[in-house]
Each structure stands twice: as structure tokens, then as C-alpha cells.
Amino acid sequence: MATDPLSATFAALADPTRRAILARLLEGSATVKELSAPFAMSGPAVSKHLRVLERAGLIKRGREAQWRPCELDAAPLEDVVEWAQRYRQFWDASYQRLDKVLDHLKESDHDR
Amino acid sequence: MTASTTTLSTLSDEEISISREFDAPRHLVFDAHTKPELVSQWLLGPEHWTMPVCEIDLRPGGSWHYVWRYQDGTEMEMRGDFREVEVPTRIVHTERWGDEWPETLHTVLFAEQDGTTTVTRIVRFPSAQARDAALATGMMSGVERSFDLLDDLLAAVA
Numbered sequence: 101m102a103t104d105p106l107s108a109t110f111a112a113l114a115d116p117t118r119r120a121i122l123a124r125l126l127e128g129s130a131t132v133k134e135l136s137a138p139f140a141m142s143g144p145a146v147s148k149h150l151r152v153l154e155r156a157g158l159i160k161r162g163r164e165a166q167w168r169p170c171e172l173d174a175a176p177l178e179d180v181v182e183w184a185q186r187y188r189q190f191w192d193a194s195y196q197r198l199d200k201v202l203d204h205l206k207e208s209d210h211d212r
Numbered sequence: 213m214t215a216s217t218t219t220l221s222t223l224s225d226e227e228i229s230i231s232r233e234f235d236a237p238r239h240l241v242f243d244a245h246t247k248p249e250l251v252s253q254w255l256l257g258p259e260h261w262t263m264p265v266c267e268i269d270l271r272p273g274g275s276w277h278y279v280w281r282y283q284d285g286t287e288m289e290m291r292g293d294f295r296e297v298e299v300p301t302r303i304v305h306t307e308r309w310g311d312e313w314p315e316t317l318h319t320v321l322f323a324e325q326d327g328t329t330t331v332t333r334i335v336r337f338p339s340a341q342a343r344d345a346a347l348a349t350g351m352m353s354g355v356e357r358s359f360d361l362l363d364d365l366l367a368a369v370a
Contacts, residue, residue, distance in 0.1 A: 188230070190257040191333075192218040196234050197254035201244055202236040209240060 110158035117141070118149050122172060129162075129171035151156060231332040238324035242300035243329060245320065246270050256280065265289070270297055276305065292318075307335075 108194045112118055121135055136146045150170060162169045216233040234241050242252045252266040255278070263280035272294055279289045295317075296304035303320045317336040322329055 186222045191230050193258050196257050201254050206241045
């Protein structure tokens with residue numbers, strides 16, 4: 101099982117229903133009942149997804165037993181985006197240097 | 213000429229691709245990706261890194277080994293093996309960072325049209341182990357989705 105925080109976030113984001121739940125929570129906090137409505141899914145099935153999201157630290161839940169409204173916690177999501185951005189930036193920065201290397205290679209290629 | 217854009221996109225649950233155009237013929241772009249004296253000049257990521265070790269044994273079954281060093285002395289290394297080598301069009305190799313990330317399989321394609329070469333790197337995350345498959349699936353769709361989510365979040369906060 102994934103134990104590091106980033107892996108837990110990735111695993112939580114793997115499911116389309118959970119991503120849809122997060123998208124809904126962008127609009128504001130919601131109860132399990134409200135979150136179940138757009139999906140052909142029972143309350144307990146949605147609760148299961150919420151537990152995964154809660155463990156990944158992606159949502160926070162209120163303490164009142166009945167309502168327990170859910171709200172989004174964006175911090176772990178930002179870590180994932182940061183990772184993806186770093187990966188793209190690594191290649192982007194490298195490729196800009198490669199442009200210059202290729203310019204030199206083209207010159208010596210023509211000289212031959 | 214302005215620099216081309218590096219595009220990162222999701223191909224499937226387990227694959228992403230990173231693609232970029234270069235204003236140079238394919239044989240030169242291929243050389244720049246496979247000759248250590250050239251690779252070590254550009255495959256450096258952000259500023260202030262150098263590549264003191266760059267070993268490439270370009271043949272099926274051959275291996276490669278890169279070590280990067282930051283200005284404060286911090287080192288990072290990466291290794292892998294070549295599975296397929298078709299000069300100058302295609303390379304398939306594995307990549308290992310260490311224990312934190314699963315081994316990935318990279319297919320690097322070099323396509324030339326009208327003197328411009330497009331390099332497409334397809335990164336495949338493993339499906340061999342259940343955990344890694346789950347991780348990879350989450351990583352791929354999560355990355356794409358979380359870009360949208362973050363845009364929304366930032367708009368909401370701003």
C-alpha cells in the first residue's frame with residue numbers, strides 16, 4: 101500500500117468519482133447526501149470514497165455526526181501539481197539548452 | 213526564433229507523453245540524445261546543475277547512468293537499460309530513480325519533417341505490481357485533472 105503522502109494523493113485521485121467529488125467541493129462544502137446526488141450511488145458508497153479522500157488529506161469533515169459536511173483541502177493537490185510541473189520544467193529547461201547545442205551541431209555539420 | 217513549447221499530455225491511465233519540436237535535422241537531434249559528450253551539455257534541468265557522470269552504452273541490453281550535481285554538492289542519479297535501439301528513429305529504455313518511484317519505461321521517438329524534428333517521449337508507468345499500477349493510474353489522470361482543479365482553486369482564492 102502506498103505510504104508516502106504523494107502516493108496517497110495519487111491513489112486518491114485515481115478514481116473518476118473521487119475527482120468529481122473534489123470538483124463539486126470546489127463550489128463549497130457539502131454533505132454526503134448532497135455529494136451522492138449527482139452519482140447513481142448510495143450514501144455508504146460515497147462515504148467510502150470520502151474516507152479515501154480524507155485519509156489522503158484532500159478533504160476535511162465536520163464533527164457533527166449527522167451532517168459531517170465535507171470541505172476541500174487543496175494542499176496535497178498542490179504537491180501533485182508541483183511534481184508534474186517540476187517534471188515538465190526539467191524537460192523544458194533542458195530542451196532550451198538543447199536548442200543551443202543543436203545550433204552548434206548544425207554549424208559544424210554544414211562545415212563538413 | 214522563439215523556443216518551442218514542451219507539451220505534457222496524458223495518453224492513457226499509465227502513460228504520459230512529453231513532446232517538443234527542434235529546428236534541426238533528425239540525425240543531429242538523435243546524436244544529441246545519445247552521445248554522452250552532447251547529453252551532458254543540455255540534460256541538466258533547472259539552473260546550477262552539472263552532469264559529472266554520463267555513461268551511455270547504446271545497444272539493446274546496454275545500460276546508461278547519469279549523475280547530476282547541484283552547486284551545493286547535492287547529487288542525484290538515474291540509471292536504466294536499453295531495450296530497443298533504432299538509429300535514428302526510436303529508443304526504448306527503462307529508467308530508475310531509486311526506491312521512491314517505480315521503474316518507468318520510456319519510448320523516445322524522433323520524427324523529421326521539413327528539417328524540423330519532433331521528439332516525443334512516452335513514459336509508461338508499471339502495471340506489474342498492483343500498488344504501482346494504482347499509483348500510476350492515479351498519477352496520470354490525477355495530474356491532468358489536478359491542473360484543472362488548481363486553476364479553479366486559484367481562481368476561487370484570487
